[in-house]
Amino acid sequence: MSDVVKIGLVSISDRASGGIYEDKGIPALQDWLNKALTTPWEPVTRLIADDQPTIEATLIELCDVAGCHLVLTTGGTGPALRDVTPEATLAVAHKVMPGFGEQMRQVSLAFVPTAILSRQVAVIRGSSLIINLPGQPKAIAETLEGLKDADGNPKVHGIFASVPYCIDLIGGPYIETHDAVVKAFRPKSAIRPKA
Ligand SMILES: Nc1ncnc2c1ncn2[C@@H]1O[C@H](COP(=O)(O)OP(=O)(O)OP(=O)(O)O)[C@@H](O)[C@H]1O
Numbered sequence: 609m610s611d612v613v614k615i616g617l618v619s620i621s622d623r624a625s626g627g628i629y630e631d632k633g634i635p636a637l638q639d640w641l642n643k644a645l646t647t648p649w650e651p652v653t654r655l656i657a658d659d660q661p662t663i664e665a666t667l668i669e670l671c672d673v674a675g676c677h678l679v680l681t682t683g684g685t686g687p688a689l690r691d692v693t694p695e696a697t698l699a700v701a702h703k704v705m706p707g708f709g710e711q712m713r714q715v716s717l718a719f720v721p722t723a724i725l726s727r728q729v730a731v732i733r734g735s736s737l738i739i740n741l742p743g744q745p746k747a748i749a750e751t752l753e754g755l756k757d758a759d760g761n762p763k764v765h766g767i768f769a770s771v772p773y774c775i776d777l778i779g780g781p782y783i784e785t786h787d788a789v790v791k792a793f794r795p796k797s798a799i800r801p802k803a
Pocket residue numbers: 619620621622623624629630631632633634658682683684685686688690691742743744745
C-alpha cells in the first residue's frame with residue numbers, strides 16, 4: 609500500500625468549469641495543504657459545474673474508487689439557486705458531522721459578516737471525510753486554519769485541527785501537520801511517535 613495520502617480536491621463553479629474565469633479553488637486548496645501537511649500527499653482534482661448529479665457522482669468516485677480518505681470541496685454552498693453542494697454532499701453521506709459546519713461559520717464570522725450565508729456541511733462516507741468549503745478562494749485558508757493573534761496563537765480554531773483525528777477514527781491514514789500552520793489535536797493515547 610502506498611504511504612502517500614490521496615486527498616480529493618473538488619472545485620464546484622459554473623464559471624470556472626465553463627472557462628469564463630480561471631479556477632482559483634484547486635490552486636488555493638493545494639497551496640494550503642502543501643503548507644500545512646508534513647505527511648506526503650497527492651491531490652486528486654476535479655473541476656465541475658454546480659450540478660447536483662455531477663457533484664454526487666464525483667464525490668462517490670473520489671471516496672469509493674480513487675481511495676481519497678479526505679475530500680475537500682469549494683464553492684456552491686450559498687443560497688443562490690444553482691448552489692447545491694450541501695444537498696449533493698448530504699445525498700452521499702453515511703453520517704453527518706454538524707460540528708464542522710458550525711465551526712466554519714463561527715471562524716468565518718471573524719472574517720466576513722456574510723459567513724452565515726454558507727450552508728456548508730461535512731459528512732462521512734465509508735472511511736472518507738468530505739468537507740464543503742465556501743467558493744471564495746481566500747475562504748479556504750480562513751476556514752481550514754482559523755484566526756490567529758499577532759503571536760500566531762489560535763484565536764478561533766480552524767477546522768483542520770480536528771481533521772486528522774477524525775480520519776484516524778474512521779480507519780483512514782495517520783496525517784500529521786506543521787504545528788505553526790495548524791496543530792492537529794489528538795488525545796494523548798492516539799498520538800504516534802514522529803515518523
Ligand atoms: N473556482 C473559483 N475560482 C475563482 N474564483 C471563484 C471560484 N469559485 C468562486 N469564486 C469567487 O467567489 C465568488 C463566490 O463563489 P460562489 O461559489 O458563490 O460562485 P457563484 O457566484 O455561484 O458563481 P460560479 O459558480 O460561476 O463560480 C464568485 O462569485 C467568484 O468571485
